[in-house]
Amino acid sequence: MTAVSAGPRVMLGIADETGGPLVSAPWIGAFVSLGSRLRRYATQLDGRQLVVAISVPRRDYVAALVGSGWMLSSPAPQLAEPIDVFRAADRTTYLRAVTDRLIITGAFSSLEESRNDPRVLTGGKLLPVARYQAVAQLDGVVDRAVGNVPNPGYLAELMGASKDWAARLAAPSADMALVGTAKWLHEDLNAVIGDGAADGGQGTPMSAYVLPDDDRAATWSTPVVPAYRIGEGWELPETCLMAVLDRFGAIKLLNDITTPLVLCIVDRSVADESAAETIIEARHNNSRPVSIVDELRWRPPRTVEALAFTVAV
Template identity: 40%
Template sequence: MLALGARVSRYAATHSGQQLIVALSVPRRDFAAALIASGWVMTRPAPTLAAPLDILRTAKRGVVVRVVTEREVILDRFTRFNQTTDPPRLHLSDTLWEATAIRAVAVIDGVERDFPRRMARPHLGAIGRIARLGNTWDTRLAAASVDLGIIGTCSWLRDDFDVFLSREGDECQLSKALVEDLARATERGTAYRVGFGHGSLLDVVLPEIPKASTAFTKVYASARLADQLPLPSVLRAVVLDGSGAINHLAEIETPVVVCILDRSVADETAAENIVQMRNTRGEPVSVRTDLGWRPPAGVEALAFTVAL
């Protein structure tokens, strides 16, 4: 499922003007949407940012910046950059940071309220190392683009995101900052959510939630989707998780749509809608040849394109 998310991302990058629809029939829907979304996010091109000091030297007072440090991601208004101190210091409306603590920074357009926002910096685990995201992770967090949507039952999706993924034999490697945070949490007797060497799907998918300072994905409840259509034009892909979401297929205009059909639910309406669209408007696409993906045991797949 991770590989499928990566394959449709690469396909979308080389094919324009058409909508790719991939339909999967799975024994149960559990984790499918979260894994496909993770594959999409990990394969998106990394943004190119100048060095933090170069950006801060030219930033204008009052602009919104997203700052990534070893422990946090902060979204706030830029106040000034003081280069007379050693080391130089970044002044935001709510905090002050030494330049040496800043891993990446980006000026963000289109955000006008709800400042400041702060969240713990997502830590890459095994899946991040598999995808070799380490060198670009901070710039991805700073200049995050929300180009993926997931439509389904929100409570089920939250449970799917809140799991850790690893591969056999992968050693646990903790950063110095995480070790210190764990020590403080232990002293206070408080719980600390951590996957050690594993990778949290939540930290990769990064759904957009209130007060989040960075995000990669929008999550919609299928039961209330009609009130939020049309979807934002910035979305490049949508995962429709279950029959309730797939019933909106004709109203989705993103370049990529992945439909997940749950065979444990006795409802064939969604499957019939997909087949009808393929037969009346679609051009077939080979899942194995054109997408380069082989469905695992127990999973059936078909793909086709329609004109946008």
């Protein structure tokens, strides 16, 4: 897995929308790198929960950047050849199938192998089998949906994720959740990221990496959960390894989150110390310190403070 460096060779840029000029800053790459570092460290947890808190001047983009780093550093899924998946399917099977242009999700209908160019009807689309680059069987019933394959873009290429892009779209890692104000988190995910050092560089929406769970999406991975839903008893999926708690509305639920890893984003633009108090209280509860620099191998950018510790779950 490759971690992104914020050094001089790599300067990532962000724009609020596609086509906008990419604005570069070292902290962009640093937060992407944090997501990658956290995934790597997650394999070393010994049954305790890792809590990482970062205090930032403003919360904007941080959850989306960390989430992009987490997702792009996940192991590539190992999928069977598309024809083998289609042969094993029946009318009770639901698939996500990816061509060079389309993501098709829905019920499998039929496979025609008697012709020279075998065709498959799945998700309501009849296409030659040869067009499919990756196909994954889904666990449950899903509605039919068709979407366009997003360009992997500069960041996915940088982190080595573009070479298995179709497989990642067909079977993305479903092991992260974003908790906070859903509207703000979705706005951040719609921001585009790319090569900030290139004149006229084109960005890729961070939603293409994080894949927020959306009823209209053809592929999805990450639930974006309003904090109040957790307070009402809604539970994160069992597959979730990391929960990102964005601002105090989510951080106050820290004691209710049981994922192996929790990232708390403290927004200093808000004159409220409640989030920090909640984290410090957890820090004093039979915790063990973890060095951000020496153990997580991450160096916070300027103006960012960070704290990490483990607690019993």
